[in-house]
Amino acid sequence: MFTGIVEAVGKVESLSPAGETAAVRIASGGLDLSDVAIGDSIAVNGVCLTVKDLGSDALEFDVSA
Numbered sequence: 001m002f003t004g005i006v007e008a009v010g011k012v013e014s015l016s017p018a019g020e021t022a023a024v025r026i027a028s029g030g031l032d033l034s035d036v037a038i039g040d041s042i043a044v045n046g047v048c049l050t051v052k053d054l055g056s057d058a059l060e061f062d063v064s065a
């Protein structure tokens with residue numbers, strides 16, 4: 001079990017269902033995104049998600065069941 005350090009608390013900005021998957025956009029909560037790139041893995045509440053798109057203050061991921 002990983003007991004990592006919480007670096008920021010984000011907020012779900014949008015959830016867009018698309019069949020059996022969905023795109024979720026999460027505001028970064030002040031996390032420095034300057035070294036984050038598309039394809040990076042980010043732990044979100046214990047689940048590693050792959051960055052699909054990013055802005056200056058938000059990250060977008062695809063999720064599935």
